[in-house]
Amino acid sequence: MRVVVKIGTSTLTKSGKIDTEYIKGISEEVAGLVRNGKEIVIVSSGAIGFGAMKSGIKDTRGIVKRQSLAAIGQIILMKEYEKAFSVQGIDIAQILLTYDVLSNRKSYLNLKNCMEMLLKNKVVPIINENDVVSIDEIGTAFGDNDVMSALVSTKIDADLLIILSDIDGLYDDNPKKNSDARKIKVVSKIDNEIESYAGKAGSFFSVGGMKSKIRAASIVMKSGSTMAIAEGREKKVISRIIEGENPGTIFLPSEKLNARKRWILAAKPKGKISINECAIEIMKDGKSSLLPVGVVNVEGNFSQGDVVKIGSFAKGISLLSASEMRKVKGLKSKEASAALGRKVSEIVRRDDIVPC
The missing domain is CATH 2.30.130.10 (PUA domain)
Incomplete structure (x- = not known):
């Protein structure tokens, strides 16, 4: 089974600092899954946020500023992952992508071949958008890693995309403001009603919000795969979803597209x-x-x-x-x-x- 796990900035941090214990826990869980034959790819946000923390910068607005912070923070992000996975005896690989790489069929095939080799050798690829050169993408709808993770999922024929967030699923209203908000457990079709449940993008360092997660779900569902949204800090949440549990919201596939059509769907x-x-x-x-x-x-x-x-x-x-x-x-x-x-x-x- 091939699974893409997307981890957001807000999930990787706690009280304005890098949550090293959380990264250790995720690494331990993923390592166990890899040893049991699962192929796991991580799409990780955090570069801009980590760079901002390192630099003591609170206002991350502005393309050049975000590029600079990403350049600083990406090294910190990968150091934390490398430290945690090395304890587990698992190698990791850094892959930085832009939308253009995924849109060009030749570079897409090169990427896929590289990923296949890494996964075959039980290496965990850790992917992030190359914010340093992605001028048009930073801070726009195509620049968030929810959509990036969906595109990666379609490109590598993943069976499942799990988006770990600071919210435990899709609700019909904002659960942080409305205690009567109802969780939508299963979504089989993205329609106007489902789209209306998505609010605006949210936390300080991150770009994604529920809107981007709905867009990601639409891409994954159309490609014939499944997507799950879950609270990233729930215990063994990745393993539980893989085993069939639904602690958040599950988006069911609509149809199975062939490889050519999956490429068209994900291309810019x-x-x-x-x-x-x-x-x-x-x-x-x-x-x-x-x-x-x-x-x-x-x-x-x-x-x-x-x-x-x-x-x-x-x-x-x-x-x-x-x-x-x-x-x-x-x-x-x-x-x-x-x-x-x-x-x-x-x-x-x-x-x-x-x-x-």
Whole structure:
């Protein structure tokens, strides 16, 4: 069984300090699981928060400041993990990622091969976003490690993603403010009601909140895997979830996508194609390709083979470059072929379209 465990900054700290005892406990539990044949990958936040604690900085706002703090804190974070896992006789590996690495199919395959080798040798990869170079991502919706952990899960074919947080699941209201808030134990579909339960991102050093966890769940569920949210300080919580217990909220898979579609789902779009109402209706069943006649607008500067956003409901691999697509938008296939001097029928194949 392959499991990704995401640990947030608020879970790794206590009273404004690094909680070394917690890291020791997590390392001991993970080491035991690895010895019992489980493949465990950790996605760990904490670099910016640890850097801020080391530097005595309270206000972490600002891209350059967060980059600098991440550079300081990442070393501290890995030292703590290395110290704790070495006691258990387990090796760890540091992997720093950016969204672009996951979006490029060649680098994605290189990453996957590396991960396979590490896991085969019972090494625990510890992944964090490379905040030092991720200019666009820091402090944005794509920059939190909840979404990063979901993308990693889809890329490495994980069976389960466990997000350890300072809250023990999804509630219909904020349980810290409303004592009558009801925990949602099982989610089988992300709809407007479920999304309405998510509040804004929360704690001081962290970026993620329940909104990002819902987004992560949506990615994981669509890829055909399971996700769990749980209180990170509950005893043996990782092992209990793996064994089938549900101490928090479980998000059930909706369908199993093949490897190509999982890559499309997790890839960062290089552009956007806006389509007309007729094309939207035709493509809703997932059995139709996108034709030039359905395109009304093209955004971005993408190449043939890049992943693009299709309207507000899907992603797909474009068979044309952005400049070519602008030339054929709104044209019938025969007219599009004449415009480009070669046969053009579909511009995104149905097998390369994934709802998102």
